[in-house]
Amino acid sequence: MNPWTEWDHIVKVDPDKTLYEDETFEDVVATGTDAISVGGTLGMTEEKMAEYVRGCIEATRAHDVPVFIEPSSAGVVVHPDGLEGYLIPIVFNAGDIAWMTGVHKEWARIDDDIDWAHTHTEAYIVMNEEASVAEYTQADCDLAPDDVAAYAEIAEQMFGQDIVYVEYSGTLGDTDVVGAAHDALDDATLFYGGGVHDYDSAHTMGQHSDVVVVGDLVHDAGCAAVRETVEGANDARN
Numbered sequence: 370m371n372p373w374t375e376w377d378h379i380v381k382v383d384p385d386k387t388l389y390e391d392e393t394f395e396d397v398v399a400t401g402t403d404a405i406s407v408g409g410t411l412g413m414t415e416e417k418m419a420e421y422v423r424g425c426i427e428a429t430r431a432h433d434v435p436v437f438i439e440p441s442s443a444g445v446v447v448h449p450d451g452l453e454g455y456l457i458p459i460v461f462n463a464g465d466i467a468w469m470t471g472v473h474k475e476w477a478r479i480d481d482d483i484d485w486a487h488t489h490t491e492a493y494i495v496m497n498e499e500a501s502v503a504e505y506t507q508a509d510c511d512l513a514p515d516d517v518a519a520y521a522e523i524a525e526q527m528f529g530q531d532i533v534y535v536e537y538s539g540t541l542g543d544t545d546v547v548g549a550a551h552d553a554l555d556d557a558t559l560f561y562g563g564g565v566h567d568y569d570s571a572h573t574m575g576q577h578s579d580v581v582v583v584g585d586l587v588h589d590a591g592c593a594a595v596r597e598t599v600e601g602a603n604d605a606r607n
């Protein structure tokens with residue numbers, strides 16, 4: 370069984386941002402989140418990625434929290450011991466179709482050490498036109514709930530995706546859109562990310578998805594706030 374079928378919550382740490390005040394990766398792990406993913410859209414380098422991933426792996430050693438890399442370009446993937454795997458975005462509504470196969474091809478061309486057994490793809494549907502990821506991928510965010518549901522459906526049924534990810538990075542999404550994607554899936558897991566900042570927002574989005582992803586909050590407000598979102602996501606599932 371894929372590990373994410375058991376998850377309610379992920380913290381996504383961005384190597385281009387610092388942790389909140391004097392918090393550590395141990396504090397991030399101790400929030401009770403189910404997994405850590407390391408990735409960001411802008412300012413990413415292999416060095417920054419390596420440093421953050423190393424810190425997360427060391428912090429999770431005493432806990433049962435897996436660490437994944439979610440790369441945003443071909444040149445930032447590292448292969449440290451202790452990493453659980455790789456979550457590779459494929460952007461289904463990208464205007465720049467390199468985000469369907471091109472950047473992935475480039476990764477395979479330059480990286481001789483890809484661990485395919487631990488490499489998983491995520492079918493992204495990018496919905497916040499203001500977000501860097503929307504600009505970066507030239508995503509068509511002008512989508513109604515039935516458009517998003519249809520993307521989710523083809524991702525699972527035609528492209529065999531196990532993870533569909535409705536991405537509102539930076540803003541809280543429309544529950545009609547997120548719920549439509551959720552309803553369209555049979556067995557695939559729906560990740561939701563964007564603007565989750567407290568118990569209520571996590572609880573609401575957890576009711577319309579399977580896994581709530583929290584990003585900026587860990588950098589901007591810290592681990593006490595993240596812990597509330599873990600509780601909200603957990604309560605939504607139970």
Ligand code: 1GP
Binds near residue numbers: 536540562563565585
């Ligand atoms: C970003 O979906 C994640 O990829 C989380 O978004 O930073 O808005 O929490 P936020």
